Amino acid sequence: MSEHGDDPRRASVPGSTSPNTPPPATAEEELDVGRLQTLLGDWQRVLTVFFALIGALAAVYVLLPRIVGLDDALARLDDAEPRWLVVALLFNVAAFGAYVALFRGVLIGVEDPGGRLRERLGLRASYQITMAGLAATRLFSAAGAGGLVLTYWALRKAGIGRRVAASRMVAFLVVTYSVYAAAVIVFGLLLHFHLLAGQAPLAGTLLPALFAVVASAACLLVALIPEDVDRRIAALATKPRTARFARRLGSVPATVSDGVRAAIEFARDPRRGALAVGGAIGFWGANIGVLWACFKAYGGSVPLAVLVQGFFLGMFANVIPSPAAGAGPVDAGMIAAFAMFGLPAAIVFPAVLVYRLIAFWLPVPLGVIAYLQLRRTVAAWEREDGTGRYAPTSQSEVAAAEAR
Template structure:
């Protein structure tokens, strides 16, 4: 035997899944026990009353019989391991028992030792109660059974697990132990045993080479030695079998327990994430999957397109499966043999003409022999393949052959063989989601190669664009929208809690002022659109840009710091025809002008209001200001002294600031455009202030527009630093506090601010969700 048969810990899929499931169950048991702690004793009394038909004598008999069985179980397994001299498994047995007992012995005061005194018991039922009433014993039994279970006969393993699980219901009848403690011991033991199995291993990991030799011998293949070609991991353990006679080389693939679980998880993931047409029928077991591969090899072999011939398929001991086939014939694809690319595409065309897809067209699965291309693998092959699977084959082979021969020869050979329409349609699958990861991983710089192949297909076919094929159930935009929707529900919760108070105050509202506030709120979107339209030099539709501002409110409110709104604006400008740099610069310019206009108006209205003394109520405590200044200076010093951050400041931040400055200087030389941007930014700021003033008037008034403007700008600025999306909670608190500081009664300030937020935030947010989806359907974002 040459090579290692050991499977790395990261590839023991079954063991990892067992540990994860045991951890989840343990967390569930602990949480439910804490929540329902007071209900367990009542449950035990209720069940005891229902099943209390057993007499004390019969209860003692049940207790003794079950107790003897559960007490003898670990010792029976221990004796069996010693007799069979399975020392490695014995080490795992002892380690699992010790760790399970140790885990449940930890208490708030330290370690609590078990009180098991065999010599002090005068009756057998009192002796057994020391063990049965202690959850540490059930943990020990569960741990050792988990470790040794794979090495036990199936009948004994199932019987003992049934006996072990009966521990909990029996306690409801004949014991005083709270069932939650028994359940906790059972789960802790299972988790401990699962971890030990993962680290130490189980008999199922032992490769049944002797059984494989016997199976091959019955097929007339006498094996003298094995050489490991590929260790077990994501795929099977691949061995090369050698013999003394003239028998050709035989390749043996062995699939174990972990390949079975990994395949099941992979199939489940594809079913959950990919559309049904993209997913092959599920295999009910590992045996069916291996048999399917062998049958597909036979079917493709009948077309003289298979590079190998199946020789044996058999079930081995401990759940292993064997698949033996001849060594692949022919030579791998080489760039020097440029004519082979046409042979490969001709063979794929022949395969597709029989409605057969391959599904795994990596370079390692392609051979050329005497001018004919053949295939190997067939693990993902399908007979009666769908159009989606056939197109996937074409996309995979475009990627693989382009990496070997170049995109030009590959696309030319594909078009000459399959036709322009087929190649153009399949090119829509040259994406990360549509190309399987195993195929992409086999191609260096796969993303770059896919891009160049798509461009070459456009040039070769004369098409104007390639429609990207949707292969997953959920697109990236749908996932983002779902996250935003959950975020909206989260940030809206504080508003919902204030709804009853707000509804009560609506009885005194003047609806004419409320309607005026709604109209003013709508005009702020026109102002924001005008400013951004002027910053983009009028290169996009002003009407669509105004509609986008409504969706922008939704994106900005449901993401912290409003980054969603900025990203949406950049994306809209890109779709409108601007480049990435130009779109980013336009949004940055608009934001810069918004800040400058906001500060200018704040200073102007503060002077007009004559409230310099009152403005100190908005200034934080000096300690907070000192702390902020210290943090800012620390950040600045870190940036200046760390070379990486200094380089980032020079290469990333400085060019952006220089570009914004340049845009501002150019803007100053264009008065009409400059005036439009200033008016748009001013309309946004003053429109929000006017909406709040109108909301106050709707509930009776009591302050001036100048005062409200100062409160809106200062309160909004302070609340913009809040970590909550859209400043929810912080905006309301800042505005209510600001109005109270200027003498407005709380009975008017609170409902006024709530009405203002409904008009300027929540109503546009709920309208923004369908608007965002409409923009997506129209491909404007």
């Protein structure tokens, strides 16, 4: 036996090796392994989304028609005029562009120390965030909650403070759905009082319009909540721990109120709000254009007011969570809405299904790709922050960093 022999204690000495122990991995090798694991994880997510998409499509486009007894309407899917489908695709591209404009418009006025946000949230990153958010909205139903969470995450990673990012997400929602509510009110009343052509069932005209009026009034009342309501609530507490909890609790209505006021400011200042409000109008208008082209593809002629009202009434079903990646409730809701307005099922069914295929499903693969690109973009932002490239220098920047 040698001086050290086979002393097992020697194997535990840091830096020592034995014939049976592989050499430690270098930093470069560990980095390569990490990249490989990330890549495999990304593709695993892509495949999961793909198979969920296929399953949901089969449920909506194969099972649903057979359940409701519309096999003949399903057979008509091949009868569409190709030129109108091209028009629908062009409207869909316009909807993407309008959505990016809406996103960028909502960010106008956010404090930008050192020009960081202007550099980071350019057109490329805005496209990635909005398209990934659209895909998350499609795949996780309930009024777009998935897209909001993803967008909030991206804004935080870009360097926007927690409260500012949350309030801008509220403003995004308010601007988007203010156009929605305004359309339901205007076209619902015009149809109800027979000022525009089309059937006027009470459940599809006056009642939704009144509901939209009440919802809009409630939203405006939220703007009256003081911006320092969290501080006021905390001041009522007698113990420090209770005060911290009260302040955290009060930050929710304060943040929502900030977002509503920001959205109102966009409407009051056309110069600042043109991009946001114009983007919201363009987004909804382009989606209705897709639906109009789909009806034309099957020879359907739908009055404008009925087209708009049926679209928005059907979209309201998006608040219903769906296990099939958002498929089902909106399709059924839109078909039921147009049936309520007296349109023949033989045209409504294929037109709505093709609309959903173009406007709902086609963006999903693009959104998944945008999400993977966004992850790389966010990783680059994190590396920049780690190197201190955007280290705060002025007192205002330090305060903003501490707020985040």
